[in-house]
Amino acid sequence: MRKRFTATILAVTLAAAGLVGCGTPQSSESTTAAATTAAAAAEAAEGGSESEAAAETEASDGEITITYAQTSDVTSLDPRNATSTISAAMISQVFSTLIRTDADYNLVLDAAESYEVIDDTTYKFTLRKGIKFHDGEELTSEDVKYTLDTIRDENATYSLKSDFSFMYCEPIDDYNLYIKTDEPNSSTLLRLNYIKIIPKHYVEEVGDEEFNLHPIGSGPYKFVSWDTDEAITLEAFDDYFGGRPPVDRLVCKVIPEASARIAALEAGEVDLIGAVTTGQMERLQSLDNIEVVSRPSTRTAYFTMNTFGDSPVTDVRVRKAINMAIDRETIVQGVLDGYAQAVSSLALPIFEGFDDSIPTYEYDPEGAKALLAEAGYPDGFDIEMEGSFSGLSNASDVAQAVAAQLAEVGINVTIVEKDSDTLRDEYQAHTTSPLTFFSFGGPYNDINLITKCVLGTGERYSAWSDQEFEDLLHTMQSTVSGDKQAGYTAMQQYIYDNAPVVPLYQTYSICAYNKDKIAEWNVRTDEMLMGFDVVPVK
Amino acid sequence: MTKYLVKRLFQSLIAVLGITIVVFLVLNIAGDPVTLMLPETASFEEIEALREKLGYNDPILIQYWRFLSNALHGDFGMSYNYNRPAWDVVAERIPATVTLALASMGVVLAIGIPAGIISAVKRNSVLDAVIRSLALLGQCVPAFWMGIMMMLLFAVKLKVLPTSGFASWSALVMPACTLGVFSAATITRMLRSSMIEIMSKEYIDVAKAKGLYGYVVVMKHAFKNALSSVLTIIGLQVSSLLGGSVITETVFAWPGIGRLLVQSINNSDFMVVELIVMLMAVVFVAVNFIVDVLYCVINPRVRLQ
Secondary structure, X not given: OHHHHHHHHHHHHHHHHHHHHHOHHHHHHHHHHHHHHHHHHHHHHHHHHHXXXXXXXXXXXXXXXXEEEEOOOOOOOOHHHOOOHHHHHHHHHXXXXXXXXXXXXXXXXXXXXXXXXXXXXXXXXXXXXXXXXXXXXXXXXXXXXXXXXHHHOOOOXXXXXXXXXXXXXXXXXXXXXXXXXXXXXXOHHHHHOOOOOOOHHHHHHHOHHHHHHOOOOOOOEEEEEEEOOOEEEEEEOOOOOOOXXXXXXXXXXXXXXXXXXXXXXXXXXXXXXXXXXXXXXXXXXXXXXXXXXXXXXXXXXXXXXOOOOOOXXXXXXXXXXXXXXXXXXXXXXXXXXXXXXXXXXXXXXXOOOOOOOOOOOOOOHHHHHHHXXXXXXXXXXXXXXXXXXXXXXXXXXXXXXXXXXXXXXXXXXXXXXXXXXXXXXXXXXXXXXXXXXXXXXXXXXXXXXXXXXXXXXXXXXXXXXXXXXXXXXXXHHHOOOOOHHHHHHHHHHHHHHHOOEEEEEEEEEEEEEEOOOEEEOOOOOOOOOOOOOXXXXX | OHHHHHHHHHHHHHHHXXXXXXXXXXXXXXXXXXXXXXXXXXXXXXXXXXXXHOOOOOOHHHHHHHHHHHHHOOOOOEXXXXXXXXXXXXXXXXXXXXXXXXXXXXXXXXXXXXXXXXXXXXXXXXXXXXXXXXXXXXXXXXXXXXXXXXXXXXXXXXOOOOOOOOOOHHHHHHHHHHHHHHHHHHHHHHHHHHHHHHHOOHHHHHHHHOOOOHHHHHHHHHHHHHHHHHHHHHXXXXXXXXXXXXXXXXXXXXXXXXXXHHHHHHOOOHHHHHHHHHHHHHHHHHHHHHHHHHHHHHOHHHHHO
């Protein structure tokens, strides 16, 4: 009996092994992958005690390590797939671009020494000489061409394709090149910030998959290791064309939980954290060695109004009345503890072309009531509001505050929470609620992008369609040289006059750092959290 | 008995197949990942074109067949979020999850079994009351709260353990305890009631009457019999631990499968979600099968059937 039992077990084990063996093409590779990961984990486990030891001896050999915490891991280290802000931020430290944005969202030259606008579709760039990739090879025009060519490649599916394939590169010689666009596009320079120059020789040699795991760039930091969902380690690049950065080693840890990030900062395990919520500010500010810093970002929270149905918001007077019935300042102070900037325009003051002479909707409940009466709603009406409120900090409270304010002018709001995928489908089918809460931002947001995505006909987050708007959008986007401001101003005025959207506030990025390790650091406007611009304590 | 085990194995395979159908259908109803593959700003035309190109407009049966045959060849598709094979993305997280599962199972057994036995043997004593209260507390306290409290105490105040991560063995202590406490409490309560029931059986009285030592009676006669009822629970706990713990992994930044699953659901990273759910299902089925085998080993009555 026992023998038979043992035999059965053996047979079952063999059968199971056979089943596993069936997955031939992948299995040998993936086993290696798993084994490598296990080895890496073991190494990391050892490395942990080593790095603690290293931290203790820091004073003697003077190596400076700064550890910072992100909310989630990067999805890719290949710049052509790095659409998420977290990935883009990591990559910005490893790669360089022709032109980039600084912490204040100004365009500054990076790998390029100079540029000039030749015509509406052509820019001429001159590269700095002697820029080295991390493997010692020199960066030339060919690398820029290779980067843009692969993004544009018909058969490739890089994530950057749809937003960036409008441009291409024509090298003149090793250090001079043209960046050309299919159509005139006034956002080209800002978009170039996302085109990190990849080394043609290396990518061609090792292939995309290997490049993604072991990237080589020409930025201030060299890639050292990536432990998935755990940490990425970078090391200062001695030959960086902008000079060796002051921090020798950057470690970016992934800590998804907000309270855990703060605990890690308090325990001294990380030196810099992002995504601090307003509820935690008081506690952090009470700690002696912690500095809390905040700054308005490129992200705007707003309501779109669905003008396709037969709801009251199809009437421009109602849309204006809603804009006037909301007391944005009270929401910012009362709900967001002052950590946001009330705005009544999609054009943020940090954007090129922002015109402060355009009027905005001020809080005026009496005026709103008068407009509603004029539109035929003297007693107000019932309306639905929806949104994916979990995506943005305190958004659900904001929605309720807005609903309460609208109730005061007679508009009774029912709030419905939806997930963002459902909302996207509804935008496509033009079936969103009359009021839909959304936020839009990111590292290459500008007036062109936000107005197009939020109000353009057939765009993904738009519930509006208007031919005159489309013409203005086209003029604004295609004016590269000449009087750009006229287009921007006309667009802002048109949005004010037609009130197709209810802008609410510009969000803040809130970060905190350890003053014992970091002497100076600024929050970036573009929502990217990076450690490369840290000024360490000597 | 071989027949019984072969039958169980066959049933298990059917269960796994059924799970693939359910997972595939549910995810298909939820939508497709095409919007994720394109940046925020892509137009509807671009989305529709990619949908067509990748076959998301094909009839569902064809899509399912494609999915199943690829899976049988070890091809679980690409993770859209990571632009890498889904299997690679998941496989990287397996060591972390298995390590945590084993460690917390250790905690469960080290606390649950002795506590359950003591509580049953010293029934209605002060010790029993304390154990029962602690077990109740262990089941009531939410994992995220306990995790954060432990973090504040051991990492921030006492500075004896790291707050989070997977960097050293000491980092394993808090997540393993957080995860283990709940299951330990369950095991304690289960084992206690099952031991009490068995201790009132006649054969225990016989054993005692034979003059056997209390220790032998408790461990050899009572505990071994009580074990079979607890085994099912332990099996379930092991499978759910191996499937990754979403909350504990998130709180302690543990790079495991549970966190990946939630991220992938949020990002509609279909292939990864499908793979993880299937992996979990296979683990559940496999552990159940092993539990059945173990039943045969420890309980002769099952063997004879």
